[in-house]
Amino acid sequence: MSGEATRIAIGGAGGAPSNNFIRSLREAPHAYYLVGFCASPTDLLLADVDERSTMPLANDPGYRDALLRLLDRTKPALLHVQNDHEVAAVSRIRDDIESLGVKLFMPSRYAVETCLDKYRSYVDWQRSGVRVPRTILLNDSDDLATAFRTLGPKLWIRATSGAGGAGSLPTESFEFARLWVERSRGWGSFTASQCLTSASTTWLSLWYHGEFVVAQGRRRWSWNFGNRTLSGVTGITGVGETFSNAEVDRLAEQAVRAIDPSPHGIFGVDMTYGDDGLPYVTEINIARFFTTHYFFTKAGLNMPDIYCRLGIFGEEPTLAKRLNPLPDGLVWVRGMDVEPVLTTVKEIERLSAGSQTPG
Numbered sequence: 001m002s003g004e005a006t007r008i009a010i011g012g013a014g015g016a017p018s019n020n021f022i023r024s025l026r027e028a029p030h031a032y033y034l035v036g037f038c039a040s041p042t043d044l045l046l047a048d049v050d051e052r053s054t055m056p057l058a059n060d061p062g063y064r065d066a067l068l069r070l071l072d073r074t075k076p077a078l079l080h081v082q083n084d085h086e087v088a089a090v091s092r093i094r095d096d097i098e099s100l101g102v103k104l105f106m107p108s109r110y111a112v113e114t115c116l117d118k119y120r121s122y123v124d125w126q127r128s129g130v131r132v133p134r135t136i137l138l139n140d141s142d143d144l145a146t147a148f149r150t151l152g153p154k155l156w157i158r159a160t161s162g163a164g165g166a167g168s169l170p171t172e173s174f175e176f177a178r179l180w181v182e183r184s185r186g187w188g189s190f191t192a193s194q195c196l197t198s199a200s201t202t203w204l205s206l207w208y209h210g211e212f213v214v215a216q217g218r219r220r221w222s223w224n225f226g227n228r229t230l231s232g233v234t235g236i237t238g239v240g241e242t243f244s245n246a247e248v249d250r251l252a253e254q255a256v257r258a259i260d261p262s263p264h265g266i267f268g269v270d271m272t273y274g275d276d277g278l279p280y281v282t283e284i285n286i287a288r289f290f291t292t293h294y295f296f297t298k299a300g301l302n303m304p305d306i307y308c309r310l311g312i313f314g315e316e317p318t319l320a321k322r323l324n325p326l327p328d329g330l331v332w333v334r335g336m337d338v339e340p341v342l343t344t345v346k347e348i349e350r351l352s353a354g355s356q357t358p359g
Helices: 016-026 063-074 084-092 094-098 109-115 118-128 139-151 176-182 246-259 291-299 303-313 343-354
Strands: 006-011 033-036 051-054 078-080 135-138 156-158 170-171 190-194 201-209 211-223 236-243 266-272 279-286 332-333 340-345
Touching: 006 016, 006 063, 006 303, 006 340, 016 094, 016 109, 016 291, 033 063, 033 109, 051 211, 063 084, 063 156, 078 303, 084 109, 109 118, 109 246, 118 135, 118 190, 118 236, 118 246, 139 176, 139 190, 170 176, 170 236, 176 236, 190 279, 190 340, 211 246, 211 291, 211 303, 236 291, 246 279, 279 343, 291 303, 291 332, 291 340, 332 343, 340 343
Parallel strands: 006 033, 006 078, 033 051
Antiparallel strands: 135 190, 156 170, 156 190, 201 211, 201 266, 211 236, 236 332, 266 279, 332 340
């Protein structure tokens, strides 16, 4: 990279996922000029960017033309978005975007469309022998009855699309599950799966034209505000820990390559543990970083900077270790209206034992 600031356009600027991407680039050893856009003008005020623009929602008919006008005017080297709806919209108009000279470091159309649909990705994984919780698409109440009979007694109900645990419900009640799906008008777009444990881990990875670049595992201790939902899942990680495990690494790579044999871009593999102690793949967050990726940046692995340099210039990172380069046991603690804290498992154990520390 030269000394000139590299222009990056960032969707959803002002929201937590994009702000953590922005924070990471601000802490990179290279200069970035950031063009932030969002549908909410008040959210934009929360973004540390050099230019701000409002934009229609990604599902608005005017989104395509507005985005192309913005990109033509600001001329970024790369466009990145951090929201599933925008990922889908941008993927569908990728040729129009790239015709303006703007790069996209994005997985294939097939990978994007498949991973944004949790049932479609499940079918691919099951066909390829990836360990997944048994799942049934709920087209009607008969499918729900079949799910309770074959997968029960407790089921995990969820929507096939959306983030933040959209539509999630753990239940042993057929009637409650039926009312839940009907209330959401979810027949045909909800699934029922084996209900696994609350233990989960995520494997965040970057790929470049089929070649593995870097991946880091993280396990979740808790969800923020989990006690305010029926499922306990909010999509807002409260406490996370760096974590490496050979079986998680193996299963995650198998899941990625089952979707795309030549992966390119960001693949975040979510896994939940079963009663047998083994991880099961539940979804891939495609073409975006999970919200708390700034955790890795503060710990010494700036994946957004690696992503931008690789996606624009083809510049490979210089890393002593590419698979789980961060040490295990680093902990990221988050709350509302407070700066996150980077600490360690040992420090938390000391505090739990009643030991005092300065400050």
